[in-house]
Structures are given as structure tokens and as C-alpha cells.
Amino acid sequence: MEIKLRYYGQLQEATGKSEEIISKHFSTIGQLNDYLMKSYPKLENHNYKIAQNNIIESYNNPLIGNRIDLLPPFSGG
Amino acid sequence: MEEIRYKRQIQLNEVGEPGQKKIKNARVLVVGSGGLGCPILMYLTGAGIGKIGIMDPDIVTLSNLQRQILFTEKDIGKNKAICAQKHLKKMNSKIKLKAFPIKLTHENATKHFYEFDIIVDGTDNFYSRYLISDQCILQNKIMVYGAIQKFEGQISVFNYRNGPSYRCLFPTPPKVGEIPNCQDIGVLGVAPGIIGILQATEIIKVILDLDGILTGKLFVLDLLNHKNSILDFKKNQKEIDKIISQGKTIPIENNDCDINIEISLNQIHLKEEIVWIDVREIDELPRLTQLSPLKKPISINSLKKSRNKIIAFCQTGLRSKSFIKMIKDQGIRNCFSLKEGAEQLYNWVLKN
Structure with a gap:
């Protein structure tokens, strides 16, 4: 399945990109997250939420x- | 006169005379009058919100003027809440504007939130944000949230008609240093401007009971490529019950509002080479001659050359904090304000 991923805020620095498309199958959101953490170890230092559709x-x-969408909290004002 | 002033909005079916009455009766507290707070306050004042509170303990500095559009060069060195009140009064003398030149704390939040119905998050740190969220749950106030990160922004309305809160969205507070602040990464002036105006829009919609309020929805904007999204999220009753069952706000560990500015005596050693600065007047006691501190007037250029840690102190830690903010703004690095006052510093020197 083709999955379009989007990274917000600090996660762009952790992954080095703002968007990407991957073709893989995962049964849960958690499995996708495990895969992403392996691909981008820096994600481990971040706290974020995952939205699908x-x-x-x-x-x-x-x-x-x-x-x-992978979404961290923002701080600035 | 009021009819003429607000004519353009009263003309709208969504507002009308009844809507203008709601706006006049509204009581809104804006916490933080910086990049987000300035545009929020200006539009709320223009719209004729009956009572507006402005809370900010900070002073205006030169590097604020690029985005904090309420302030002028003459305001530099003065408290933001007081300056904002003064400028807004000129825009609209018919509304109540109340300045709180103080920091929101777990101790004073209940008292100050009591006077208002909507609390606006215009802060730049997680410590205050979680505090506002918790307090809004306890006092059943609506929280209008906004935050930015470089060219991106987030907006939502929390605790609206039993809706989700900030903790429902982000139950785990970020760790120290996980998310840098504008001070550290930079920001274009328009970014908080746009997010602030969207917050002001939500505030007015809430007051008017309009449809389409961002409750249970997080609006995420990217100003670079305009790929914006609205993400839905659910209420997490467990998070809300945690606050209600304790009956008080829960401070998060990451006290990021002061983290880069303050230092405590237990974080320093007397053996360290430290440039001490006494920002008090010459007649304030006790004197700390043992530390041979620099005294006023202080040359910024000589501080620029210093390679050692710079620590400023005063009687309570308040004036020294303003001083450190001012010199940081002028490019001085590795400088801190002592959390404790001169008396404690005096005893610490004797003991060591």
C-alpha cells in the first residue's frame, strides 16, 4: 500500500524531510511507527501524535x- | 456612537445587535502579550470585547519589535502588559482593559481566571500552556490555543462545551530541550501574526456561538507551502479526570519558561570563574564585596569580551532577570539571573 507521510515541526529535522511516500504494509499505526523509528533513530527523542486520514x-x-501525519507539539509564541 | 464604531460587524447576519451585545459582555484574558498576543489583543480591542485582561511579566526589548506589533521603540525596557494596555486604550477607550504585569503561576491562576470566561494562550512555553489547560478544566473556562514553530502553526479551542483539552491532544509534556523556542531558532514576524489572528477569530466565533469552532480539531498551517490541515482528535477523559480528581493544576517537570535565563545557587560552585553583576542600587544591603561584582552602569562591550559565566543578582531575582533578558537581547551569551536574592547569596558565600 502506498502511504503518504508528512512530518511537522521538529520532526522535519529528525527525519531530514517534510514529506515522503513509502510502499509498505503495516497492520497497525504502531507498526508503522516502529518502522519509522528504525529508519529515523532521532525520532525516538521526540514526542508526537500520528493522524491517519x-x-x-x-x-x-x-x-x-x-x-x-506525524505531529509534535509546538512551543513558540 | 457604538453603533457607528461597530457598524461593519453589526451589518453581518452572524453578528447583528444581539451579537454585538455578546461581544460587549465578553471577558477575555490573554496570557502573554508577545508575538501571538499583540495581534490577538488588537483585534479583540477593535471588535469591542467588553473586558480584556493582559498578562505578561516581561519587558519590551529591541528584538521584540520585529513581530510584537503593539510596541514602539519608546516601550523598550517597560513591562509589556502595561505598554499594551496603554496602546490599546488609544484604539478603544470604551472597553475595560486590565493589565497584569505578573507571571501566571500555579498559585495565582485561580484568582485571575475567575474574572474571565475565555483564556487565551499567547505564551511561548509548555510550562504555562499545561498550567492554563489544567486551570481551564478546573474552572470550566474555554482555552483558545495557538503556537508556532518556524513557518508552521497550530490552533485549537479547548474545553469548549465539554470538549477535549490540551492534555487530551498531548498528554505527555515534552522533555527539557526537546523543542526549541523562537529565541533559539528564529521566527519570521508574520508567523505569530497569522496564528494570532486565527486565534482572535476563534475567540470571536466562540463569543458569538458560531459554527465551525475548532473544538476537537487542530488546525495546522504551513506558511511556506500552504499545505494546511485540520486534524481531528478525541477527548481523553482519563487525562481530564486526573486534573479534576487532584483538584489542582499539575506542574510539568519541564519549566521551560525560565530555563535558559535563571540559575540557582545549587547549580554553581564558588570556585567557578564567574563574572558577578549586582544590579541593585548602591545602598541596598547586604553588599557582596567578596565577589567583587560589577555595578551599574555596566558596559555591555566589556561583557561581550568575557569568556566566563555571567550571573546577575538583585534583592529578589526579578530585576536581575529583566537585566539578563536585556543583555541577552544585545548578544551576550552564557549569562544567567540568580534565582535567589542577595541575602541568600551572602549566606552561601559565607558557608562556602
Whole structure:
């Protein structure tokens, strides 16, 4: 399955990119996250939420969406 | 006169005379009058919000003027909340503007939130953000949130009609140093401007009971490529119950609002080569002659040359903090304000 990933804020520095498309199969959001942490070890130092098809969901949820956003909190004002 | 002043918005079906009455009766507290707070305050003042509170303990510095559009060069060195109040009064003398030149704390939040219905997060740190969120849950206030990171921004409305809170979205507070602040990474002036105006829009929509309020939704903007998204998120009752069952706000470990500015006596050794600065007046006691501190007037150029850690102190740690902010703004690095006052420093020197 083709998954379009988008990284926000600090995660762009951790992954070195703002977007990418990967073709892989994962049964849960957590499995996708494990894969991303392996690909980008710096992600481990970050706290973020994952949305699939514009809905923030828990890691146990099945991965069904093809659009994934990784979103950290922002600080600045 | 009021009819003429607000004519353009009263003309809208969504506002009308009843809507303008709601705006007039609204009470909004803006915490932080910096990059986000300035545009928020200006539009709320223009719209005729009946009572606006402005809370900020900081002073205006030269590097603020690039984005904190309420302030002028003449405001440098003065408190932001007081300056904001003065300028806003000129825009609209018919509304109540109350300045709080103080820091929001776990101790004073209840008292100050009590006077308001909507609390606006215009802060630049997680410590204050979690505090505002917790306090809004305890006092059932609506929180209008905004934050930026370089060219990106986030906006949401929390605790609206039993909706989710900031902790529902981000239950785990970031660790120290995980997310840098604007001070450290830079920001274009327009970024907080745009996010602040979107916060002001949500505030007015909340007051008018309009549709489309960002509750349970996080609006994420990217100003570089304009790929914006609205992400839905759910209420996490466990997070909310945690606050309610304790009956008080829960301070997060990452006290990032002061982290780069303050230093405590237990973090330093007398043997360290330290440039001490006494920012008090000459007649304030005790004197710390043992440390041979620099006294006013202090030459910024000589500090620039210093390779040692610079620590400023005063009677309580307040004036020294303002001083450190001022010299940091002028490019001095490795400088801190002593958390403790001169008396404690005096005893510490005797003991060591």
C-alpha cells in the first residue's frame, strides 16, 4: 500500500524531510511507527501524535489510511 | 456612537445587535502579550470585547519589535502588559482593559481566571500552556490555543462545551530541550501574526456561538507551502479526570519558561570563574564585596569580551532577570539571573 507521510515541526529535522511516500504494509499505526523509528533513530527523542486520514488515533488502531501525519507539539509564541 | 464604531460587524447576519451585545459582555484574558498576543489583543480591542485582561511579566526589548506589533521603540525596557494596555486604550477607550504585569503561576491562576470566561494562550512555553489547560478544566473556562514553530502553526479551542483539552491532544509534556523556542531558532514576524489572528477569530466565533469552532480539531498551517490541515482528535477523559480528581493544576517537570535565563545557587560552585553583576542600587544591603561584582552602569562591550559565566543578582531575582533578558537581547551569551536574592547569596558565600 502506498502511504503518504508528512512530518511537522521538529520532526522535519529528525527525519531530514517534510514529506515522503513509502510502499509498505503495516497492520497497525504502531507498526508503522516502529518502522519509522528504525529508519529515523532521532525520532525516538521526540514526542508526537500520528493522524491517519486527518484523524489523530492511537497506536493500536489498524492502519487503513494512506495519508499519515506525524505531529509534535509546538512551543513558540 | 457604538453603533457607528461597530457598524461593519453589526451589518453581518452572524453578528447583528444581539451579537454585538455578546461581544460587549465578553471577558477575555490573554496570557502573554508577545508575538501571538499583540495581534490577538488588537483585534479583540477593535471588535469591542467588553473586558480584556493582559498578562505578561516581561519587558519590551529591541528584538521584540520585529513581530510584537503593539510596541514602539519608546516601550523598550517597560513591562509589556502595561505598554499594551496603554496602546490599546488609544484604539478603544470604551472597553475595560486590565493589565497584569505578573507571571501566571500555579498559585495565582485561580484568582485571575475567575474574572474571565475565555483564556487565551499567547505564551511561548509548555510550562504555562499545561498550567492554563489544567486551570481551564478546573474552572470550566474555554482555552483558545495557538503556537508556532518556524513557518508552521497550530490552533485549537479547548474545553469548549465539554470538549477535549490540551492534555487530551498531548498528554505527555515534552522533555527539557526537546523543542526549541523562537529565541533559539528564529521566527519570521508574520508567523505569530497569522496564528494570532486565527486565534482572535476563534475567540470571536466562540463569543458569538458560531459554527465551525475548532473544538476537537487542530488546525495546522504551513506558511511556506500552504499545505494546511485540520486534524481531528478525541477527548481523553482519563487525562481530564486526573486534573479534576487532584483538584489542582499539575506542574510539568519541564519549566521551560525560565530555563535558559535563571540559575540557582545549587547549580554553581564558588570556585567557578564567574563574572558577578549586582544590579541593585548602591545602598541596598547586604553588599557582596567578596565577589567583587560589577555595578551599574555596566558596559555591555566589556561583557561581550568575557569568556566566563555571567550571573546577575538583585534583592529578589526579578530585576536581575529583566537585566539578563536585556543583555541577552544585545548578544551576550552564557549569562544567567540568580534565582535567589542577595541575602541568600551572602549566606552561601559565607558557608562556602
